[in-house]
Amino acid sequence: MSYYDEILEAKNGQVLFLLGNEAIARGALESGLSTAATYPGTPSSEVGDLFYAVYKKAGMHFEYSVNEKVALEVAFASSSLGLRSMVFMKHVGMNVASDAMMSIAYTGTRGGLVIMTADDPSLHSSQNEQDNRHYADLSHLPLIEPSTPQEAKDFISEAFDISEKYMTPVIFRTTTMISHERGLVQVSPLMEKKKLSNFESGKDVYNSLPQFAFRNKKLLEEKISNIKAQESERFVRVERADENEWGAISSGAGYAYLKDVVSKYGLSISILKIGMTNPLPEKAIINFITEHPRIIIVEELDPYLEEKIRALCELRGVDAIIYGKMNSYFPYDYEFNMDIVRSGVFKSMGKQDPQSFAKGTESLLVAPRTPVLCSGCPHRASFFAVRRALKLAGMSDAKISSDIGCYSLGAYEPYDIGDYMISMGSSIGIASGIPEAASKRTVTFIGDSTFFHSGIPGLINAKLNNAQTTLIILDNRITAMTGQQPNPGSMDPDDLDSKLNIPIENIVKGIGISSVVTVDPYNLGEMLHAVNESFKVDGPSVIISRRECAILRDAKERKAGRHVVYMVDEEKCSGCGKCVEDFACPAISFKGGKASIDPDQCDGCGVCSERYVCPFQAIEVA
Amino acid sequence: METNILIAGVGGQGVITVGRLISMAGILASHNVVMSELHGLAQRGGSVSVNVRIGNVISPIPEAGSVDCVMALEPMEGLRYSPRVGKDAVFLVNLHPMTPISLSMEEKEYPPLFSVLNEIKRDHQVIPIDATDIAHKVGNVRVSNSVLAGSLAATEIVNISRDDFIVAITKMFGSKLKDQNIKAFDSGYDFTMGYLEKNHILLD
Structure with a gap:
């Protein structure tokens, strides 16, 4: 049985070692997913890799759509007829899909519709590090953020339930660390899929003509305020310390780092962990802040929680001393790690940072090794x-x-x-x-x-x-x-x-x-x-x-048992260096003034043997 | 109690696969394990690393200075991480060099291997092993990482038995690859046991 088949067929209660993205796919299958569509993008791609491998067996529709907007439209259409549907993409893919999303927020949905965005703090493989939590505000849609692979799986099921109950899409946001972290995940049984059913309330439901959208705007506001009243508080967890002086509020990857720092250094800080970041669980936040006069907010990228919490305190007349990004205790840029979080937490508490480790200087023997095109590319x-x-x-x-x-x-x-x-x-x-x-x-x-x-x-x-x-x-x-x-x-x-x-x-x-x-x-x-x-x-x-x-x-080629490798004829090689300078294949290096091909790295494409790359025709099949 | 392994190598060398192997073995030994993976543009031919954390932790990347073992699939990648980890970290280093394009393009050669190793040795205990050569002898260069996994098991830096590693290999690889990987693992294990004895190395 293939790796992905094992994930599909795992029995209730079984514990698997899953990538965050695989946990999300499993969670969607457990929720009775009928339709999934995507355009691949790191760090979201492995969700689709799993579906692509198992969708026939799982009896669902899966497609690599032409782009993210079309993928959302496909999933939306399926949801409008009562089927649970999902679309997933990298953070910048959301920019492409957002045109459709902004209108679908107004029309609403029927079968649960989850829109997953995988953000990429530190730009591991992206052109920017936009914080897609802002899309929840822009579209007035609920947003859920997991902190571990187990939560990623469990929260997906919740997202489908909420989407269906309130007839609204739910945004599910991960970051690179959550999507690409592997951890132990206990699985639940697979649910039956929903039956295809036509919509009832007239042909204007999914039509965004201004007069319909005008009315839908009010419905949208009602939905989000009902979700705030009935759902948001359920995603809260309070972990109490012995003392009540210090509290920390966190979500997503920030929580994982915070939790490890608090345990490792035995800090007396209570933690309010938030799973639904829009709408915010205001009751829980106000209660927590009332109990803890000093509040540290730990979140990656923009001060999304911080701005809202500061505004909330102002609105409710609650006094709190808040330590976050806006007063420079934590950085705005890049992915967090334990060191950044530890340093921010100790600084907030007015304590000396206990970490004494300082990086040494890199050896002069170390050369840069940026990603390169593969040999044979x-x-x-x-x-x-x-x-x-x-x-x-x-x-x-x-x-x-x-x-x-x-x-x-x-x-x-x-x-x-x-x-x-x-x-x-x-x-x-x-x-x-x-x-x-x-x-x-x-x-x-x-x-x-x-x-x-x-x-x-x-x-x-x-x-x-x-x-x-x-x-x-x-x-x-x-x-x-x-x-x-x-x-x-x-x-x-x-x-x-x-x-x-x-x-x-x-x-x-x-x-x-x-x-x-x-x-x-x-x-x-x-x-x-x-x-x-x-x-x-x-x-x-x-x-x-x-x-x-x-x-x-x-x-x-490997399957067919073929493997051609090229080598340099040292007699013919003049050491002109054209191959390494202009062609720059990772399999070709320079040794003793001549070109040399590493057979383990050579792909056998043979392009380097052409006279344009090697004017001396010194490269031939080994 | 936590044990942090950092696997450093060149994208395409199987950094993730060996990370998963160590993790699976850790889980079989009843530990909690979390692992970080890198996918996408950041991989091919570039310098890459994966962290495996064994113990009661949540986040997949350890604090700076708290790595217990660096498994370097390539010597220069080992040296790259040498100043980034604490002095307690033990280095398992595959001796097979891969010349970075940045050197080749300037017609420069890979630095002498003994210099690379010596620079790591200045701050760390180093266990060198020609995993690529051993893998060639086993009959498949692609099993070199299992040689290193065998080496890791021999050091007892991780509290995982040899049997748990063998079960993990059996679970992860298909029938033909499984046998070659077990052979590679055993070779790495035996080599390292011999190396530790010969050099009177006692690891904490």
């Missing part, structure tokens, strides 16, 4: 060819607009690909707006999945503006960065020619762009030729650089 070949073509055409200063995916790593040396990289699909929109693109050629990169997600409108705009850009669609037949999920161009990684695939060529031609070629980037000569020709075109020109992801290919 087709993007490396594309970047190499484009850089060379630009140089040959005297266009090395051309503006290059890139996008979100593994190929974002092109921004590093030696490729230097990405003067711009903003958000999903933005590469082409920017290319169509660069003023000099009216006369001077620019280059644009986007991946296959990102192109489908939100690159197509940009390309239509580029066509309308007759933008002088060469668009290179890096089609590696998979959504690689988030862990190898399928996308509309490659619906089945095991069958790359699946009839379900939507050919990118047809979309580009349909827009009216006639200059479209498809090239295998491993063939550097052909790639160089294509890029060079594209520079002569008037208006947008598209090159589809198609070659499956090296990780995907590796897995298939």
Whole structure:
């Protein structure tokens, strides 16, 4: 039985060692989930990995939608007909989905609808660290935050119940630490799925025409105030210390660090743990503050709780001394850890920080090791060819607009690909707006999945503006960065020619762009030729650089028992260093003045053996 | 009482898998275990680390200075963490170097292995082991991390029996890989027992 099957089939009471995201997926299955939709994004992706592996067995609908907004629309439609539904995404995916979410908040839902957002403090794999708790205020929707994998599973069931009871979507917010922490989780039985049932109250229920929305706004306010009265306080836990002087209020990951610091240093601090951060459990907060005159607030990112608690104290005339971010006891930026929380707590209490450990200085022998494109990655070949073509055409200063995916790593040396990289699909929109693109050629990169997600409108705009850009669609037949999920161009990684695939060529031609070629980037000569020709075109020109992801290919080759490795012929190697300087494959290093290939790291793509990379033809099959 | 293991390596080396293996063994030994994982852009080819915390703790990342053991899947990655952990931390270091692109691009070579080890030794007890070479001998370079797991078991830094590790391997790997991993684990265990005896090392 596969790992994910074991999670699906675990019996009531069984204890598993689950990733936060796996606990969330299990919790949704336990809640009788019928429909799940997502667009993959770290740190939320493993929720979908689990569903993708088990959805047939679980008798549910699961899809990798084209983007987060569509994913929410799919889940909403299913909820409107009484089925429990879920949509999940990374924090910036919520920006894409929010247009639909703001209206769905007004119309309400029927079958439980949970909208999960996984925020990424410290930007481990994101372009910003926005705090999505603010979406709860913006949309007037309830928001639940777990602190451990066990809670993640348990709270999901609660979220479905609340959603259904009040006919409103519920936002479920995690952060990287909660999503990517593994811990012991005791599972509960799987619930029966809800029956499909048509809605009753007339055809205007899910219609946001102004006159209907006008009325719905009042209903929305009623729902949230009922949830405040009846639900929010249930998610509160008070852990009392011996003395009543100090209290701490916390939620999410902040609670886990706080709890470990309080236990480790034996601090006499009572803790009010909050599970529903919108609407806030005001009664519990006021009671807690009344009992504890000094309050420390521990939360990551924005002072979301702190601002509300300070306002609440003002409103109720409660005196409290509050220590938080707003008076500089805790930082606003980045992920917390035990050290940051300990330091803030001791500072609040006016005590000397007991931690004496100070980091030493890093050895000079240690070299930076930033993430790199894998050996055999087709993007490396594309970047190499484009850089060379630009140089040959005297266009090395051309503006290059890139996008979100593994190929974002092109921004590093030696490729230097990405003067711009903003958000999903933005590469082409920017290319169509660069003023000099009216006369001077620019280059644009986007991946296959990102192109489908939100690159197509940009390309239509580029066509309308007759933008002088060469668009290179890096089609590696998979959504690689988030862990190898399928996308509309490659619906089945095991069958790359699946009839379900939507050919990118047809979309580009349909827009009216006639200059479209498809090239295998491993063939550097052909790639160089294509890029060079594209520079002569008037208006947008598209090159589809198609070659499956090296990780995907590796897995298939290994299964088939094939493993080709390249080596350097030391006699022929002149030590010119071009391969390491310009191609920069992690399998190639420099030893004794010559290039050397590590057979354990070589992927066997053979691109380095082409004369453009090695003019001395010193690299050959081992 | 808590025991904190930090696994340092290069993205793609199986940092998460070996973390899960140690965790599973810890759970079989009736401990509470939490583990941090890294996924996404931050992984391939870059410097990565995973924490395994065994004991009555909630958050998956320990306080600075409280790591008990660094398992370095690559020597320079071990050295990278040397100044970031307390002097009590014992280092298990795989001797197989992987040259970072940042060096290769400047046509620079990997620093001499003995210098890298010596710099770690300046502040820490080091147990070197050529896990990659042992894995090659077992017949599969991909089981090198089980060699290191065997080494960890031999040090008794974690309160987990050899049997619990073997059961964890059996649960985690398919039939063919299972045998190779057990062989690798045993080789790492035996090598390290021998190393500790030969060098008269007594770990707390």
